[in-house]
Each structure stands twice: as structure tokens, then as C-alpha cells.
Amino acid sequence: MKTKKGFKMRTLLGEHIIVAEGLEQVNFNKMISLNESAAYLWEAVEKKDSFSVDDLKDLLLAEYEVEEKIAAEDAKAIAERWIEIGIAEE
Amino acid sequence: MTNYYKVAGHVFGVEIPDANPLCSQISQYEPFTCPAVDSPVFSLVLADSVNDEGKSLVYSGSEESGEPVIRLYSLPDGWISEVAICPGRPISSRLYMSKDFSAGRLQILRPSESLFALNNALMLMFAFRTAGMSTLEMHASVIVNGGRAYLWLATSGTGKSTHSSLWLKHVPGSHLLNDDNPIVRVMEDGHVEVFGSPWSGKTPCYRNEHYPAGAFTRIRRADHNAISRLNNFEAYALIYSSSSGFKFDPHMGDDLHATFEKVVGASPCFVLDCLPDADAARVSSGTLLKMYE
Known part of the structure; x- marks a missing residue:
């Protein structure tokens, strides 16, 4: 999968948000709030040509002390969520 | 010339x-x-x-x-x-x-x-x-009361001007600063100042005056009157969607974000669910003016 063009992650008074700022997303009228781990993942993959759910899992394992099974579940959930809200695609 | x-x-x-x-x-x-x-x-x-x-x-x-x-x-x-x-x-x-x-x-x-x-x-x-x-051209109607500017924000036709009219009629000491395109500027000391402009939509109200921002309030049509404070995330979305400027240019996007963040950090933002009636002005003024009593 890959992130869609035209989105920008920004910091708002200490919180992480994603806003549509590229012309590709001129009609996107949502704003997304990210928690710390989602922001860490987004930053790690947003410039990549493509990444997999496994890549997200490995990133989580590299940064957080979690069991591999939990990391895999979290990675899958966040990938599905990104696609559902339209900021990433297969 | x-x-x-x-x-x-x-x-x-x-x-x-x-x-x-x-x-x-x-x-x-x-x-x-x-x-x-x-x-x-x-x-x-x-x-x-x-x-x-x-x-x-x-x-x-x-x-x-x-x-x-x-x-x-x-x-x-x-x-x-x-x-x-x-x-x-x-x-x-x-x-x-x-x-x-x-x-x-x-x-x-x-x-x-x-x-x-x-x-x-x-x-x-x-x-x-x-x-x-640090300047934003905003889509808003603005009432001045007690030396502070109160901005009503919403898409066209929702009732920004109507809510201003209700304050003019029912909240003593109110006057209109601008009815469509006020200018909002974060000043050097960090406070937010609201300026009148030569652009005011269909209402000829071109006042060269400025006041510190009292509050930014989103107007939403409803079957009752109630006002509540927005969190930073909601406030940012409100300021972002109500400001002119070309967010799709990377440099301007960075500049606008910096200003939005300062406005959100320095100004209280609300959402007002309201009817077009006198009680709506009573509800909004009750909360907004009280902050500065």
C-alpha cells in the first residue's frame, strides 16, 4: 500500500494532525487527529513508494516494547483505518 | 493616479x-x-x-x-x-x-x-x-461589544449575518465591524486582533476599526439554542475552513498553518447551535461576554 499524495502531517499545539494541503486533495474536507504511534508510523512511511502491513508491524516493534502479535494486530487495524478514511490506498 | x-x-x-x-x-x-x-x-x-x-x-x-x-x-x-x-x-x-x-x-x-x-x-x-x-482574510460576520470582536463563522447562507443582526437588536452596546471579510492578524505580542476591511459582502459596512478578538464561534442551524467550547482540533478545523489563502502552495500552507495554530492557541473558539431568534443571542452573549466580565 501507499499514502495518497496531497496530505501533510502537522503539529497543532503538541498534537499531530493530517490536513489536506496538496492540489490532489483539493476536495478532501476532513482533518485527521493522530495519536503518538500513528504519527510515528505516518512519518516513517509517507515518503515511501509503497509499504506493507508487515512494514508497519516492524516499525512498531522497533519503537515500542510490544508483543509481535499485538503489533501485527495494531498494524493491520491502522492500515485498514487509513484506507477507510482515504489517506492511503492499496 | x-x-x-x-x-x-x-x-x-x-x-x-x-x-x-x-x-x-x-x-x-x-x-x-x-x-x-x-x-x-x-x-x-x-x-x-x-x-x-x-x-x-x-x-x-x-x-x-x-x-x-x-x-x-x-x-x-x-x-x-x-x-x-x-x-x-x-x-x-x-x-x-x-x-x-x-x-x-x-x-x-x-x-x-x-x-x-x-x-x-x-x-x-x-x-x-x-x-x-501572520494575517488571515476570513469569511465571517463580526460584532463588537465591550471593546472586543466576536466572529461568527459558517458557510454562506447558514446565518452569520442573521446572528449579528440578533446581537444588534438584543445585546446592548453591539455594533457591526464587518459582515463578510474581516482581517484577523496575530500581533507581535501574540494576541489576535480583528480588523474591518473594504470587503463586506452584500452589507455595506466598511469600518476602519480594530479590536482584540473576543471569540471565534461556528454557527450551526439547530432546533434549539446551545453553545459549547471547541477543543484545539475542532478549533483548528474551524479557522482552517474559514480562511482564504492558497493552502495548496507548500510555502503558503506552512505560513497559514503557523497562523492558524497561533490563533487557536490564543483565542477561545465555540460552536453555537441556534435558531434565528432572540434567545440565540441571549445564549451566545451569556457565555461569550461572561468570559471578560
């Missing part, structure tokens, strides 16, 4: 040939007249022709009925903007802007729409040029 105007502390110059009928139509700018300066933030000249060879479309606004249509093109050395009064109508004017929006040339194609074209060109240049100067 060149006239100079100072809006929200930013001076710009407008050069219109003396014989042009527009000279007698721009009274809305008079309250903002100021002495000539050597380096205005931008200047606009009326031109017989504008060269737009090699333009490529970068942005086309949504075409809603009754609303002006704006298209923005890029050129190797600047920008072209074309506007029409509403969808389906021929374009009124063509505006060339230099890369940094400091110099503009406006070619009017439909003389009967000259004032519309001039207002649009100046609003566009003002918003784009001052985006990097």
Missing part, C-alpha cells in the same frame, strides 16, 4: 487611470485611504492587456450556483487568476500576479463588472501576499 490603502496595518497601492469610471465607484475603500508609501506590501495596476501565454491550470474553485468562479493558473514568472460572477457567465477579468504576489496587473474584460473584478483582485492579492505576515 495611485491610491494607497491601509488594511489591518498592511498598505497596498491601486493605480487606476483618472478617466476610468471605476474611480467614482470605489467609495468602500475611502475609510482605508492612507498617505503614499515607498514600499507597499503589494500594488495593483489596471492594464489594457495581460499576457497569459503558457499558463497552466493549478486550481479551479467549486462551482456553486450564485457564487463567483475563480480559476488560478501558473506562469513561468507568476500567476494568472480569472474570475466570473457566477457559473456559466463569461470571465470578468484576468489578473496577473508576480510570483510573490507583490505586483499585479488587472485586465477588465467586462466593464459593467469592473468593481466586482477590482474587489476580487484586491482580496486575492491581499490574502495571498499577507499569508506570510
Whole structure:
């Protein structure tokens, strides 16, 4: 999968948000709030040509002390969520 | 001759040939007249022709009925903007802007729409040029009460002006600062100041006054009256969606974000669910004015 063009992650008074700022997303009228781990993942993959759910899992394992099974579940959930809200695609 | 105007502390110059009928139509700018300066933030000249060879479309606004249509093109050395009064109508004017929006040339194609074209060109240049100067051109109606400015924000037709009218009628000591396009600026000490402007939609209210921001309030139609405070995330979305400027240009996007964040950090933001009745003004003023008692 890959992130869609035209989105920008920004910091708002200490919180992480994603806003549509590229012309590709001129009609996107949502704003997304990210928690710390989602922001860490987004930053790690947003410039990549493509990444997999496994890549997200490995990133989580590299940064957080979690069991591999939990990391895999979290990675899958966040990938599905990104696609559902339209900021990433297969 | 060149006239100079100072809006929200930013001076710009407008050069219109003396014989042009527009000279007698721009009274809305008079309250903002100021002495000539050597380096205005931008200047606009009326031109017989504008060269737009090699333009490529970068942005086309949504075409809603009754609303002006704006298209923005890029050129190797600047920008072209074309506007029409509403969808389906021929374009009124063509505006060339230099890369940094400091110099503009406006070619009017439909003389009967000259004032519309001039207002649009100046609003566009003002918003784009001052985006990097902690300044926002906002879509709002603004009431002043107790020395503070209260902004009502919503898409057209929701009831911003209506809520202002309710304050004028039911909240003693209120007056209208602007009914459509006030200017909001984060000052050097970090406080947010709200300025009147020569642009006010359909209501002729062109006051050269400014006040510290009291609150930014989103207006939402409902079957009851209730007001609640927005969190930072909701407040950012409100300010973001109510400000002009070209977020799709990376530099302007960075500048606008910095200003949005400062506004959200310094000003209370609310959402008002309301009916168009006197009780709505009682509910909003009860909460908003109380903050400063």
C-alpha cells in the first residue's frame, strides 16, 4: 500500500494532525487527529513508494516494547483505518 | 493616479487611470485611504492587456450556483487568476500576479463588472501576499461589544449575518465591524486582533476599526439554542475552513498553518447551535461576554 499524495502531517499545539494541503486533495474536507504511534508510523512511511502491513508491524516493534502479535494486530487495524478514511490506498 | 490603502496595518497601492469610471465607484475603500508609501506590501495596476501565454491550470474553485468562479493558473514568472460572477457567465477579468504576489496587473474584460473584478483582485492579492505576515482574510460576520470582536463563522447562507443582526437588536452596546471579510492578524505580542476591511459582502459596512478578538464561534442551524467550547482540533478545523489563502502552495500552507495554530492557541473558539431568534443571542452573549466580565 501507499499514502495518497496531497496530505501533510502537522503539529497543532503538541498534537499531530493530517490536513489536506496538496492540489490532489483539493476536495478532501476532513482533518485527521493522530495519536503518538500513528504519527510515528505516518512519518516513517509517507515518503515511501509503497509499504506493507508487515512494514508497519516492524516499525512498531522497533519503537515500542510490544508483543509481535499485538503489533501485527495494531498494524493491520491502522492500515485498514487509513484506507477507510482515504489517506492511503492499496 | 495611485491610491494607497491601509488594511489591518498592511498598505497596498491601486493605480487606476483618472478617466476610468471605476474611480467614482470605489467609495468602500475611502475609510482605508492612507498617505503614499515607498514600499507597499503589494500594488495593483489596471492594464489594457495581460499576457497569459503558457499558463497552466493549478486550481479551479467549486462551482456553486450564485457564487463567483475563480480559476488560478501558473506562469513561468507568476500567476494568472480569472474570475466570473457566477457559473456559466463569461470571465470578468484576468489578473496577473508576480510570483510573490507583490505586483499585479488587472485586465477588465467586462466593464459593467469592473468593481466586482477590482474587489476580487484586491482580496486575492491581499490574502495571498499577507499569508506570510501572520494575517488571515476570513469569511465571517463580526460584532463588537465591550471593546472586543466576536466572529461568527459558517458557510454562506447558514446565518452569520442573521446572528449579528440578533446581537444588534438584543445585546446592548453591539455594533457591526464587518459582515463578510474581516482581517484577523496575530500581533507581535501574540494576541489576535480583528480588523474591518473594504470587503463586506452584500452589507455595506466598511469600518476602519480594530479590536482584540473576543471569540471565534461556528454557527450551526439547530432546533434549539446551545453553545459549547471547541477543543484545539475542532478549533483548528474551524479557522482552517474559514480562511482564504492558497493552502495548496507548500510555502503558503506552512505560513497559514503557523497562523492558524497561533490563533487557536490564543483565542477561545465555540460552536453555537441556534435558531434565528432572540434567545440565540441571549445564549451566545451569556457565555461569550461572561468570559471578560
